[in-house]
Amino acid sequence: MLRKGLILVSILLLAVSTLFAAGGAESRDGSADTFYTSRDTLEVIVSWSAGGGTDTIARLMAPYLSKHIEGEPGVQIINVAGGGGIQGHNEFALRRRPDGTNMLFSAGSSQIAYLLNEPGIRFDFRDMQPAFGVPAGAVIYSNPQAGVSSVDDLLNPSEPIRFGSIGVASTDAIVLLAFDVLGLDVQTIFGYEGSGAIRVAFEQGEVNINRDGTIGYLGNVLPLVEDGLAVPLFTFGQVRDGQVVRDPAFPDIPTIAEVHERLHGVPPSGDTWEMFKAISSALFTLEKVMWFQKDAPAEAVQAVKDAGVKISADPEFRSHAQSIFGPYELIVGDEIESAVHDMLSALSVEVRNEFIQFLVDNYGLSPRSAEAQQ
Amino acid sequence: MFEAGLEALTLILQPARLGFIVLGTSIGMIVGILPGLGGAVGMSVVLPFVFGMDPYSGMALLMGMVAVIHTADTFPSVLLGIPGSSGSQATIMDGYPLAKQGQAARALGAAFTSSVVGGLFGAVLLFATVNFARPLVLALRSPELFMLTILGLSMVGVLSRGSALKGVLAGVLGLLLGVVGGAPAVSEYRFTFNSIYLFDGIPLPVLALGLFALPEMIELLIRDTNIAGKAELTGSRLQGIKDAVKYRWLIIRSSFIGVLVGMVPGLGGPVVDWIAYGIAVRTSKNNENFGKGDIRGVIAPEAANNAKECGALVPTMLFGIPGSSTTAILLGGLILMGIEAGPRMVSTNLPVMLTIIWTLAIANVIGALLCLSFAGLVSKVSLIPGKVLVPFLMVIMVVASYQSTRHWGDVITFLIIGLLGWVMKSIDWPRAPLIIGFVLSTPAERYLHLSMSRYGFSWMSFPIVIVIAVIVVVILLYGTAGKKHKKDTPPPGGGYV
Amino acid sequence: MYRYLSLGFGIFILLLFVTTGIAGLGFQRLAMYYPVTVSLIGTLLSLIYVIQQVNQLRKPVEASREDPDMLPFDKAFVYLAWFIGYILLISVVGLMVSTACYLGVFLYFQAKMRWWGVLISIASALLVLNLISQVMNLYWPRSLLGW
Missing domain, CATH: 1.10.246 (Serum Albumin; Chain A, Domain 1)
Known part of the structure; x- marks a missing residue:
């Protein structure tokens, strides 16, 4: 009986492994003149679970990518969630082959984790090359019933200014820096579950100043503004050639630079301001970036870059994108190279260490160094 | 409002959209029946199709799926003692013992009837309250949410009948397991052994599978019989439906609890079935049979978890707060169709909201009918010999647990938690308190921290806080008093789940 | 066997709670309170449980109460x-x-x-x-x- 069983097992093993060998033998046909063919599948790693903001934008772009990349490969979104977004980035950097079939879609929250050198990070954006980027905006608004009804109240509020945050090692960190730039006295309450929960706390008056991204603002806060329950104070603007300009989504709301001038009579300047601009461009001007590994084939990168330019001009995409990430232009072509280059060079180890020190000193970030990568 | 409601009905009653509801329902059924796969998996299946659909059709597809998962997940809970999704654990308590007595069909009949009534009741309640729900949610600040968490935790006392000490200890163990991962207040990872896998904490589906499924499978192998323990089945679907009619007030009450708990943002969606179960035990006469196959123990959680999906739409749709991975994907789907959840869902986007409610109602009926028609056939699973059934289950368990984060940690955690569950089962420790402690651990820490850092100690004098505190005390006292006169007759081993 | 397993498991979680309590003291202040409190409660309760189990072991074995439904x-x-x-x-x-x-x-x-x-x-x-x-x-x- 034992012998029979062993024979059985070995037959099975053989059968199954042949099946698999046959399946694995299917390979890419590289003979066509385009790098990709319609039989290829480009996998885009999204490091958060399905349904989140980054995932939604990736899924919006996928069919357009497929349509505009020469050779029309399939484009599939792969969610590798975990570790607050770090896991998917690590997987992309360490385990995915740089053969042009793997891309990574990073976002503000993983970019800040990289900046702050959060534990567990095994990737480096300097070892990647960008294909295109998606900008975003941020609006700071206040609750007029809880002490702050206009920019002018910021320095002398009738109630303490309270800001709700999910944690210091998140994109909220730049809001804390913004408050420092403006010289505001703000009590920060850490530990909220997410931006939705903070908005509820804002409506309740538990906190009275809040930050939202463009889409969250348009969908959830604008109705409150119309009812007089919220007042927009300022935006972070967009960093263009070292200058902060008004956010195209909110041409009527002043930028942080304008508010500084109004409160203190002079435009902002100095180290903290330069730090703010560098970080702001990393988190908002380039809020999401589509990456290849450094060693990915140049033809592949070029094909996706070209697709970025075409997508950006596709009227169907533009009307669709309007409702999902607002009236921003994709950052494509050579612009993305220089934008990423500027961002990474502005974020020198010194600047990052300075930023970390600011958060350690004021907001209880656990001490670490930006340099101790890997 | 009623006119708008009828208008939304005509929107949804177009053949194509009805087709989408049926399609969504079918996918939801498969996801629900396969143990360990939750709404997130189903959502990621349908999400690519939603792209480019009009919101009404897209919502028909998405909500059709969401609505029936908690109907279909009853199959594995009752038949195998394995949670079909993390929302249907409490059904195991009495559903599985019923299956062991050969009464699987009856349990399923009662469960599906309660599910559909719970779902319909939830939809009606949602329709009635959708305009007033915002102020209701806004009344719950961090201190109130903290007290509600404590209220949820007090269920541990109710669910650990027989041995308070073991139950409370299991609950505390759950709290400790819930600490694993990132701290809510500061950036610090706790008890993660430097593994990124644990940064986000132990995934609930993996915990539930390990705790309940693995011990059950081992026991089945050792007993070397089929689940029903005999050659034929007694009890029919019809009997189950009659049971459900008999306990109609229990269904209504549990549905009400389900909707209410679902409405509270950021809290115990996954434990609503336990809360409904605990309350059913506490408030029923002749409750000594609970845990050994009382049909009421099936009816209460099943009504509640379908109703919860309706309540959960309030924080999801009106505030954009996803209460679970399922609703998170729902939000993503909405955005893909060009709609941002928020206050506008009850003004400009009211038709969409109303279609969602109608879809919930229709899908619940379709789902329950489908499940009922299969119940007789599927309940024959309990006649398959354990040694044939278990290896297949093991394959499903491994694949299912791996879907949680797609990391080997899922499988390893499943095994370790499974070992823990098996020891606990062997020495008669109740496992329900552990789940409750685990789910409520992070909210407890988070809302306590938020309350203290925002209000100091003054939050303790808030009126709602005091009211909830009184309720907690009453539950705890009542729970202890209820225990005393049963002390002489400890339930036999294996009586708990 | 049932009673030894109960005692063994009790000792295991007692040690677990003690360990997590001590390890918890190394966290930042705001991350420390909660796990240390939970561990402390756990330690106390599991100590009571272990003592109960030891007392059980001392008692003479009642044939009917030993190994209720214990699986091999x-x-x-x-x-x-x-x-x-x-x-x-x-x-x-x-x-x-x-x-x-x-x-x-x-x-x-x-x-x-x-x-x-x-x-x-x-x-x-x-x-x-x-x-x-x-x-x-x-x-x-x-x-x-x-x-």
Whole structure:
């Protein structure tokens, strides 16, 4: 009986492994003149679970990518969630082959984790090359019933200014820096579950100043503004050639630079301001970036870059994108190279260490160094 | 409002959209029946199709799926003692013992009837309250949410009948397991052994599978019989439906609890079935049979978890707060169709909201009918010999647990938690308190921290806080008093789940 | 056996709570309060539990109360070993091959199925697994050999 069983097992093993060998033998046909063919599948790693903001934008772009990349490969979104977004980035950097079939879609929250050198990070954006980027905006608004009804109240509020945050090692960190730039006295309450929960706390008056991204603002806060329950104070603007300009989504709301001038009579300047601009461009001007590994084939990168330019001009995409990430232009072509280059060079180890020190000193970030990568 | 409601009905009653509801329902059924796969998996299946659909059709597809998962997940809970999704654990308590007595069909009949009534009741309640729900949610600040968490935790006392000490200890163990991962207040990872896998904490589906499924499978192998323990089945679907009619007030009450708990943002969606179960035990006469196959123990959680999906739409749709991975994907789907959840869902986007409610109602009926028609056939699973059934289950368990984060940690955690569950089962420790402690651990820490850092100690004098505190005390006292006169007759081993 | 296992498990969680309590003291202040409090409560309760169990052990054994419904331990370990073996196999040769082997060997030797029954079972299991994984976008555990 034992012998029979062993024979059985070995037959099975053989059968199954042949099946698999046959399946694995299917390979890419590289003979066509385009790098990709319609039989290829480009996998885009999204490091958060399905349904989140980054995932939604990736899924919006996928069919357009497929349509505009020469050779029309399939484009599939792969969610590798975990570790607050770090896991998917690590997987992309360490385990995915740089053969042009793997891309990574990073976002503000993983970019800040990289900046702050959060534990567990095994990737480096300097070892990647960008294909295109998606900008975003941020609006700071206040609750007029809880002490702050206009920019002018910021320095002398009738109630303490309270800001709700999910944690210091998140994109909220730049809001804390913004408050420092403006010289505001703000009590920060850490530990909220997410931006939705903070908005509820804002409506309740538990906190009275809040930050939202463009889409969250348009969908959830604008109705409150119309009812007089919220007042927009300022935006972070967009960093263009070292200058902060008004956010195209909110041409009527002043930028942080304008508010500084109004409160203190002079435009902002100095180290903290330069730090703010560098970080702001990393988190908002380039809020999401589509990456290849450094060693990915140049033809592949070029094909996706070209697709970025075409997508950006596709009227169907533009009307669709309007409702999902607002009236921003994709950052494509050579612009993305220089934008990423500027961002990474502005974020020198010194600047990052300075930023970390600011958060350690004021907001209880656990001490670490930006340099101790890997 | 009623006119708008009828208008939304005509929107949804177009053949194509009805087709989408049926399609969504079918996918939801498969996801629900396969143990360990939750709404997130189903959502990621349908999400690519939603792209480019009009919101009404897209919502028909998405909500059709969401609505029936908690109907279909009853199959594995009752038949195998394995949670079909993390929302249907409490059904195991009495559903599985019923299956062991050969009464699987009856349990399923009662469960599906309660599910559909719970779902319909939830939809009606949602329709009635959708305009007033915002102020209701806004009344719950961090201190109130903290007290509600404590209220949820007090269920541990109710669910650990027989041995308070073991139950409370299991609950505390759950709290400790819930600490694993990132701290809510500061950036610090706790008890993660430097593994990124644990940064986000132990995934609930993996915990539930390990705790309940693995011990059950081992026991089945050792007993070397089929689940029903005999050659034929007694009890029919019809009997189950009659049971459900008999306990109609229990269904209504549990549905009400389900909707209410679902409405509270950021809290115990996954434990609503336990809360409904605990309350059913506490408030029923002749409750000594609970845990050994009382049909009421099936009816209460099943009504509640379908109703919860309706309540959960309030924080999801009106505030954009996803209460679970399922609703998170729902939000993503909405955005893909060009709609941002928020206050506008009850003004400009009211038709969409109303279609969602109608879809919930229709899908619940379709789902329950489908499940009922299969119940007789599927309940024959309990006649398959354990040694044939278990290896297949093991394959499903491994694949299912791996879907949680797609990391080997899922499988390893499943095994370790499974070992823990098996020891606990062997020495008669109740496992329900552990789940409750685990789910409520992070909210407890988070809302306590938020309350203290925002209000100091003054939050303790808030009126709602005091009211909830009184309720907690009453539950705890009542729970202890209820225990005393049963002390002489400890339930036999294996009586708990 | 039942009583020894109870005592053993009690001691295990007592040690667990003590360890987590001590480890918890090393966290930042705001991350420390909660786990240390939980561990402290756990430590106290499990201490009471362990003392109870020790007292139980001292009492003379009542035949009726000993091992209520206790399932045989050795068998449980054997089956647990089956599960662990399956999972180890997956980690080396991948899901499909391991599943085929595991189902084949288990059904043939443990469930005493006929060989053709085993073959049909395996074939249909693999088929269904592939089908569902395709439809549901399921992922299979990564293995050393990458199958």
